[in-house]
Amino acid sequence: MLEKIRNFAIIAHIDHGKSTLADRFLEITQTIPSEKLLPQYLDRLSLERERGITIKMQPVRMNYKGYVLNLIDTPGHSDFSYEVSRALACVEGAILLIDGTQGIQAQTFYNLKLAQELGLVIIPVINKIDLKTIELDSLVKDITQLVGCREEDIYLISAKLGTGVEELLEAIIEKIPPPQNNNILINDKENSSLALIFDSHFDNYRGIIAHIRVFRGKIIKDQIYYLLSNNFKFKSLEVGVFTPEMKKTDVLSAGEIGYLATGVKELFDERNELINVFKIGDTISDNNNSQPIKGYQEPVHIVFANIYPSEEISYEKFKDNILKLKLNDWAVKIEPSTSPIWGRGYTIGCLGLLHLDIFQERLKREFNVNVIITLPSVKYEIVLKNGKKIKIENINDLPDFSKIEEIREPWAEVEIFTSLNYIELVSNLIKNKRGIIKEQKTLTSFLIIKAEIPIDELLTGFYDDLKSLTSGYASLNWKFLEYRQGNLVKLDILVAEEVQPALSRLVVKDKAEEIGRKIIVELKKMLPREQFPVKLQAAIGKKIIARETIPALKKDVAGWLYGGDITRKMKLWQKQKRGKKKLEKLGKGKVKIPNEVIIKILRLK
Numbered sequence: 001m002l003e004k005i006r007n008f009a010i011i012a013h014i015d016h017g018k019s020t021l022a023d024r025f026l027e028i029t030q031t032i033p034s035e036k037l038l039p040q041y042l043d044r045l046s047l048e049r050e051r052g053i054t055i056k057m058q059p060v061r062m063n064y065k066g067y068v069l070n071l072i073d074t075p076g077h078s079d080f081s082y083e084v085s086r087a088l089a090c091v092e093g094a095i096l097l098i099d100g101t102q103g104i105q106a107q108t109f110y111n112l113k114l115a116q117e118l119g120l121v122i123i124p125v126i127n128k129i130d131l132k133t134i135e136l137d138s139l140v141k142d143i144t145q146l147v148g149c150r151e152e153d154i155y156l157i158s159a160k161l162g163t164g165v166e167e168l169l170e171a172i173i174e175k176i177p178p179p180q181n182n183n184i185l186i187n188d189k190e191n192s193s194l195a196l197i198f199d200s201h202f203d204n205y206r207g208i209i210a211h212i213r214v215f216r217g218k219i220i221k222d223q224i225y226y227l228l229s230n231n232f233k234f235k236s237l238e239v240g241v242f243t244p245e246m247k248k249t250d251v252l253s254a255g256e257i258g259y260l261a262t263g264v265k266e267l268f269d270e271r272n273e274l275i276n277v278f279k280i281g282d283t284i285s286d287n288n289n290s291q292p293i294k295g296y297q298e299p300v301h302i303v304f305a306n307i308y309p310s311e312e313i314s315y316e317k318f319k320d321n322i323l324k325l326k327l328n329d330w331a332v333k334i335e336p337s338t339s340p341i342w343g344r345g346y347t348i349g350c351l352g353l354l355h356l357d358i359f360q361e362r363l364k365r366e367f368n369v370n371v372i373i374t375l376p377s378v379k380y381e382i383v384l385k386n387g388k389k390i391k392i393e394n395i396n397d398l399p400d401f402s403k404i405e406e407i408r409e410p411w412a413e414v415e416i417f418t419s420l421n422y423i424e425l426v427s428n429l430i431k432n433k434r435g436i437i438k439e440q441k442t443l444t445s446f447l448i449i450k451a452e453i454p455i456d457e458l459l460t461g462f463y464d465d466l467k468s469l470t471s472g473y474a475s476l477n478w479k480f481l482e483y484r485q486g487n488l489v490k491l492d493i494l495v496a497e498e499v500q501p502a503l504s505r506l507v508v509k510d511k512a513e514e515i516g517r518k519i520i521v522e523l524k525k526m527l528p529r530e531q532f533p534v535k536l537q538a539a540i541g542k543k544i545i546a547r548e549t550i551p552a553l554k555k556d557v558a559g560w561l562y563g564g565d566i567t568r569k570m571k572l573w574q575k576q577k578r579g580k581k582k583l584e585k586l587g588k589g590k591v592k593i594p595n596e597v598i599i600k601i602l603r604l605k
């Protein structure tokens with residue numbers, strides 16, 4: 001049986017055609033009848049279809065010429081690279097798909113490195129050969145160098161038209177080995193059943209559904225299993241495969257990819273905290289003394305934000321749904337936090353602003369939960385004049401400035417990977433963001449820069465700037481370094497004369513005015529007009545450093561009076577003015593800032 005299984009993933013930079021290639025596979029293997037095959041079939045979330053990007057990895061089992069082919073389609077955007085790394089741990093081979101018109105890009109390189117570290121067989125493929133603008137010769141040469149393969153190992157296809165796709169399926173069977181242990185079993189001599197959890201989701205009837213790859217033995221229904229990291233015990237309710245819908249089977253044997261329904265519905269442990277019990281990367285086994293399979297590294301979080309339930313839902317419902325979504329978006333980090341203004345909520349860590357955006361949008365769509373999002377923030381260390389040191393996370397907890405001796409902010413050590421072409425742009429960006437370049441290393445046409453930078457700069461758009469400057473051709477890793485003194489002041493934003501705590505931030509003194517101006521100019525563009533003029537102000541303490549006004553919605557009260565009678569017109573205008581004054585008074589502080597606007601303001605620096 002093992003001999004007849006092939007497990008593989010498609011990896012690529014964003015938009016290079018993974019989902020379209022998966023469509024052709026589903027068609028040729030007749031997994032999905034042609035009439036039901038919508039384009040990008042494996043992008044199953046409505047959000048994925050709407051935005052045209054893959055967010056989630058998606059496994060699917062196909063049958064072809066007597067073989068079982070387990071494909072995992074992966075996202076291409078770097079914010080979702082954690083999905084890719086988990087998918088790769090479950091397969092023996094990867095198709096490295098490169099859009100011929102775009103060539104090698106950052107995620108091509110990054111994902112290839114992940115696959116090579118795991119020792120996977122790589123099948124390099126150039127896609128979109130139906131387009132005439134491809135310079136094949138130089139691209140083929142670059143790929144041979146990058147992958148370390150021969151020219152004849154590279155496959156040329158058009159995922160759209162299907163050209164070369166059957167040959168690629170044959171290559172998968174021929175070149176990718178049947179399931180092996182991927183060197184991730186620590187003790188090969190035991191005989192207990194072992195499965196790695198690579199993803200999960202919540203099902204109202206069947207509880208937590210673990211997406212698993214079986215590495216040894218078999219997983220069946222109605223059997224007692226354990227999570228090896230914490231000995232959590234449960235009875236399996238159902239096992240099955242992805243077609244891509246869940247389809248029951250009797251057994252999942254070594255080498256197979258499928259799911260196990262745990263029946264577990266409680267998402268809180270005894271401390272009523274997060275589901276510390278259930279973790280992606282954990283091992284399921286029928287023997288609680290087995291050695292676990294090597295798990296995954298923790299993802300590196302780049303953007304943090306505080307989220308709180310909006311008025312219409314209870315905290316309990318909010319918490320329950322956040323945890324359910326977390327089961328399906330493991331890269332997100334969640335920690336309880338409380339705000340004096342918004343009450344109980346969570347600080348969430350994401351892999352980028354797109355990830356944050358998608359997380360809150362999925363909460364809204366899949367769980368009907370609206371949230372309030374506040375600025376992503378770091379923890380500051382405040383040295384008080386009396387010698388005491390305190391740490392604050394919420395800028396609104398800052399003591400009076402007269403009591404503060406020094407504000408220290410956290411710094412990070414970063415490692416940036418990009419192409420040599422961008423050396424100047426990236427160096428300038430680091431300097432503009434108060435960073436210090438420590439080391440530069442070149443590697444063929446690639447560049448690795450090591451630098452130190454305030455974490456606040458990282459959280460508020462550095463990564464997005466980096467990506468847009470380099471056309472997505474950069475990846476970044478970072479870790480905490482130390483606290484350093486910063487010349488910082490608190491910048492408040494007032495809308496309709498009321499401070500908006502969600503928009504307050506600590507900023508470098510020299511840049512305060514520039515940043516304050518930028519924020520209110522953007523707010524002016526983004527906030528809808530009201531019946532009254534809305535004042536927008538940026539302030540440091542009581543001092544206003546920038547101001548704008550959103551004019552009131554205009555209503556031509558005197559328009560119906562043709563020609564002459566200017567006194568009547570004046571009267572009407574005066575009356576309108578008085579009405580507006582009244583409204584203005586009524587409207588003070590009554591402007592609600594939509595979440596989308598807050599997220600956009602987060603990007604400003």
Ligand code: GTP
Pocket residue numbers: 012013014015016017018019020021040052053054055074075076077127128129130131157158159160161
């Ligand atoms: P992400 O999952 O978001 O990373 O994208 P993807 O890699 O899955 O790319 P997708 O399959 O969504 O394709 C991106 C675009 O390229 C779509 O507009 C496809 O129609 C187009 N495309 C894919 N393959 C081909 C091809 O062989 N030829 C041409 N001309 N267009 C293609």
